Every structure is written in structure tokens, then in C-alpha cells.
Amino acid sequence: MCQLLGMNCNVPTDIVFSFEGFRRRGGETDEHADGWGIAFFEDGGCRVFLDYLPSSISPVADLVKNYPIQSRNVIAHIRKATQGAVSLANTHPFQRELWGRYWLFAHNGNLAERPSLDDGRFTPVGSTDSEHAFCALLNQLSRHFGEPPSLADLHGAVADYAGTLSRSGTFNFLLSDGRALFAHCSTDLFYVVRESPFSTAHLSDADVSIDFARVTTPRDRVAVIATRPLTDNEDWTRMRSGELLCFVDGMPRPSPI
Amino acid sequence: MCQLLGMNCNVPTDIVFSFEGFRRRGGETDEHADGWGIAFFEDGGCRVFLDYLPSSISPVADLVKNYPIQSRNVIAHIRKATQGAVSLANTHPFQRELWGRYWLFAHNGNLAERPSLDDGRFTPVGSTDSEHAFCALLNQLSRHFGEPPSLADLHGAVADYAGTLSRSGTFNFLLSDGRALFAHCSTDLFYVVRESPFSTAHLSDADVSIDFARVTTPRDRVAVIATRPLTDNEDWTRMRSGELLCFVDGMPRPSPI
Numbered sequence: 001m002c003q004l005l006g007m008n009c010n011v012p013t014d015i016v017f018s019f020e021g022f023r024r025r026g027g028e029t030d031e032h033a034d035g036w037g038i039a040f041f042e043d044g045g046c047r048v049f050l051d052y053l054p055s056s057i058s059p060v061a062d063l064v065k066n067y068p069i070q071s072r073n074v075i076a077h078i079r080k081a082t083q084g085a086v087s088l089a090n091t092h093p094f095q096r097e098l099w100g101r102y103w104l105f106a107h108n109g110n111l112a113e114r115p116s117l118d119d120g121r122f123t124p125v126g127s128t129d130s131e132h133a134f135c136a137l138l139n140q141l142s143r144h145f146g147e148p149p150s151l152a153d154l155h156g157a158v159a160d161y162a163g164t165l166s167r168s169g170t171f172n173f174l175l176s177d178g179r180a181l182f183a184h185c186s187t188d189l190f191y192v193v194r195e196s197p198f199s200t201a202h203l204s205d206a207d208v209s210i211d212f213a214r215v216t217t218p219r220d221r222v223a224v225i226a227t228r229p230l231t232d233n234e235d236w237t238r239m240r241s242g243e244l245l246c247f248v249d250g251m252p253r254p255s256p257i
Numbered sequence: 258m259c260q261l262l263g264m265n266c267n268v269p270t271d272i273v274f275s276f277e278g279f280r281r282r283g284g285e286t287d288e289h290a291d292g293w294g295i296a297f298f299e300d301g302g303c304r305v306f307l308d309y310l311p312s313s314i315s316p317v318a319d320l321v322k323n324y325p326i327q328s329r330n331v332i333a334h335i336r337k338a339t340q341g342a343v344s345l346a347n348t349h350p351f352q353r354e355l356w357g358r359y360w361l362f363a364h365n366g367n368l369a370e371r372p373s374l375d376d377g378r379f380t381p382v383g384s385t386d387s388e389h390a391f392c393a394l395l396n397q398l399s400r401h402f403g404e405p406p407s408l409a410d411l412h413g414a415v416a417d418y419a420g421t422l423s424r425s426g427t428f429n430f431l432l433s434d435g436r437a438l439f440a441h442c443s444t445d446l447f448y449v450v451r452e453s454p455f456s457t458a459h460l461s462d463a464d465v466s467i468d469f470a471r472v473t474t475p476r477d478r479v480a481v482i483a484t485r486p487l488t489d490n491e492d493w494t495r496m497r498s499g500e501l502l503c504f505v506d507g508m509p510r511p512s513p514i
Contacts, residue, residue: 045346045383047307052300059324067316089302097353100380121378121399123357126302142378 002092002108003032004189005076006174006225008181008247012042012070013222017210019064021203021230025078026055029205032078034086038064039093039104040071041178046102050091073176077106089126093174094134096122098141099148101177105134108227109170109186118143133171137161151180151246156256158182159244166242174225181247183225185239190229192236193250195221201231221250259349259365260289261446262333263431263482265438265504269299269327270479274467276321278460278487282335283312286462289335291343295321296350296361297328298435303359307348330433334363339386346383350431351391353379355398356405358434362391365484366427366443375400390428394418408437408503413513415439416501423499431482438504440482442496448482449493450507458488478507 005022007015019038027033033054040047047069051060055078077092084090092106107130114132117123120139124131140161141154149157158175162184165171172189175182183189194201196219198212225247229236239245245252262279264272276295284290290311297304304326308317312335334349341347349363364387371389374380377396381388397418398411406414415432419441422428429446432439440446451458453476455469482504486493496502502509 043309043344043346045307045344045348047345048305050302050304059320063316063320087300087302088304089300091302095352097380097382100382102382123354125354125357125359 001082001110002077002079003030003227004106004108004172004174004225006181006183007071007074007222008250009072009220009222010249011220012072013220014068014070015074016065016068017201017208018224018230019076020208021205022076022078022226023055023061023065024205028056032080034079034081035091036061036076036078037091037093037106038074038076039095040069041073041102041176042069042071044178046095046104046178048093048095048104050088052086052088052091073178073181075104075106075174075176075181082110084126084128087126090128090131092130094131096134096138098138103138103175103177105173105175107133108172108188111165111169111171113168115165133165151248152256155182155244155246155253159256162244163242172227179248181225182244183239183247184244186241188227189225189239190236191223191225191239191245191252192229192234193221193223195250202233204230204232223247223250223252258339258367259334259336260287260484261363261365261429261431261482263438263440264331264479265507266329266477266479267506268477269329270477271325271327272331273322273325274458274465275481275487276333277465278462279333279335279483280312280318280322281462285313289337291336291338292348293318293333293335294348294350294363295331295333296352297326298330298359298433299326299328301435303352303361303435305350305352305361307345309343309345309348330435330438332361332363332431332433332438339367341383341385344383347385347388349387351388353391353395355395360395360432360434362430362432364390365429365445368422368426368428370425372422390422408505409513412439412501412503412510416513419501420499429484436505438482439501440496440504441501443498445484446482446496447486447493448480448496448502448509449486449488449491450478450480452478452507459490461487461489480504480507480509
């Protein structure tokens, strides 16, 4: 399987601290060593850093650690290959454009059946079930909505799709169009919301601490979402199976009914 | 304006030497300091590195210099903003997916009129004339061809489009779908083909030389395309205005009639 990391904030924030723990699970503290990637939304655009080296030793991961990119929506993924060879074409997050916005997607799990692409405009480049599911989702959204939907309508449509697809396997995923970050839990996804009064956090995967009170302002709010909690002294909330949260400005909105 | 750099090879090759000269034109030896980007096709996938810092001082450019990525098709761009603010959304190369392949595009020039998007599936995210032209091209290709065309048919269609668009301004561009690299010249584009017997090349923008005989095999062939020659001791061929070359395996195929 793989592991996911996401961040959603009300002001542009760097992910260096969380990434420092997360990257070690790619070959050092855990086995997810078949490539990795991280994507940042910035200024309406986005940039995606990918590498097929393990994140624990990747020079691209060194760059991400040393160059604190400020972003309100971040998605990262470390891979343990189940379907599809180790190659750049199979490395998450995957990126597409729809309605003049970039969309990013990363998946943890394994789907026994691949959903129909319905002759839609989005086609996978690589051979993973994950990219296939992402393309099927975008095909469904572009067919369903004649024009860009509101966030609430989008939330409902993504929840429907996630529910349907979850029947054919494990479908934990993170999805963002730069406005919000959607987090869907099949089996394993946790989150923590950091806000004032801030305290000190300590990584689970490295003896590294940070006092958030020193690097934030009282109005900052940051949600971090991960397959397994990244710190050992914060209260992480375990998401329920089937739940799709929509994070906006560092706060989760619950699954639509 | 901006500057372009492209590479097309018959075996995966790193672009470190050429990039070392090129990046200096982004704020050091020349004025193109409004962001930059470079994209590599690898294993059917691709990765794009973008930064809005000048390439001469960008940490991302340091990574590209120090991490020799092997690729058969590379497109790079340094920007001097004419249309659109300095932001990540306006940074070339731009990326889209069509027919299960990634497409990359970078432009040097300025278009007085923006071509129609024809209600097509590709929509710009940023505000540049360049990304707009790229989306219009892909809309036209996806409408024109019911299925992925041969390289010869694609060459013809891209040449038609480039000819039409060139009437509204300067339209030097590089385009690749990972199989070939298309280079269109309105005003300024040069190329050199390096093949056996290899010799030593010396950069124009830095006192750096490389003996290609030491880092190649006799069957390697590499074409480098740039807005201005990157070396001062090789024979660069100046492309003609209106010419669209299709580089495959390090060799240019001429414009279709």
C-alpha cells in the first residue's frame, strides 16, 4: 500500500515539519520506497515534485525540505507499488486541468475493478488503478456539471463517486482543485487541526520538535491529514470509513447527507 | 520576451551542461528573471519543475543542475513577463493530457489576439497568451483527430495551426508529447545536432567546457534547440521564419509541405 499526507490552511503555510517525518516512511522508518511525490497549489497555479527514488534519500525531497514553499493546499504520497511498475508515469499525485483549474489526486489502497472511463476526455497515462480512478472521477464530474459547481455540489458529487468506487476496494484518497482539500477514508486516514493557542509538536518518525506558537500568528489555522498520525503528542482524529471531509481554511466540513 | 531551450535525443541524456548556460540568462547574463521552468519526459510520464524566482538563483534550478535527470525530450523556458503577472500559474512549460499522453508547451513571443478556444475541453488556468494558445491548439487537435494521429499527420496539423497563429504575433514555441519535439520558429530559434565524432563544447554564458566524447557512446545523437546558441564553438543552424521542425531521435524532420 502507500501513505498519504495532505495540508489545508487559511493562510499560505509551509509543510516542512510534517514532510520531514513523512518522507522518512519512504524507505527509512517504513517500507513505502517505490517513489513519491508532493504537489503545492500557489497563486492559482500548482507545482508537482515527483521522484522514483525513495523519499528518504531523494534529492528532490531534500529540496522540498530545504525550500519552504508556502501553500494553502498540499498533497503528498509515498508509494509501495501494488498495481503498475515503479515509474514516473505511476507516481502520485496525478494532475489534470478541468474548468480552468488544476486538479491533484493521490490514492492509498487497491481497487479490484477499474471504473469505466465512459469515453470521457480524461485518460490515464500510466498503468495504476489510482490514476484510472482519478480520470473516471473527472470524466464523471465534467459530464455531470455543465459549468463549474459550487463547493457544496462538488462535495456531494465526489462523495457519491467515492461511495460507489469503495465497493471495489480500498479507496483512501486526497483530492484538491486548489480551493478545498477533499479527504476520503476507506480504512486509514487521520487529521489534526492546529490553531491558536498553538503548542509544541513532536514527530513520531524523527526526534524533531517545533513550537508552532513561534512560527504562527493567532489567526492561522492548519489542518494536516495523514494515513498515520505524524506526531506523538497531538490529538489526531481518526476518520470514519466512508467519510469524505472537505477541508476549507483549515477546517473540515462533514460528509454531505 | 523569453527564451526557450529544448533537447531531443535517441537515448536518455541529461541536460546539465546546456542548462548551466541557459539558467544564467535568467537574471545573470540576461534579463529573463520572471520565473522559469523545465520539463522532462521519462518512462512515459513527465515531471515539470517550476519556480518564480530567477533561474540564476533558484534553489529548484540548483537541484536540476545537481541531479542529472536522463530524458529523451526536455523543454525549458525562462520568462520575461509581457502578458500575465509573475506567478506560478503563468510559468512555462504548461502541461496537459490528451489521448493518454502528457503534452508540454513553452512559448517565446507575444500574440496580439487570442485564438478561439472553440468551447473545447482545454482551458487556461493562468492569464498568458501562451497558455491560451496551447489550449487552443489542443482543442483543435482533439477536435480534428478522432484518434491519436501518426507523427506525420500531427506534424501537418501543428504546422497549419502555427502558421495561422503566427499572423497575430511572434510565435516561437516548443511542444512535445514525449515521442517527438516540435520546434516552431517565428523569429529566433537555433539548433545543433551532436553526434559521433563528438568534440568539446564551450558555453557562451559561462567559462564551462565539456568533452562529449568522454560522456557518450558512438551511437548517441542529441539535438539541442535554443532561442540563442548556447555554445561559442559549435555550428548552430538558424531556423527559418515559419519553419516547424519535428525532432525525433535527435534529428530534425523538415516542415511538411
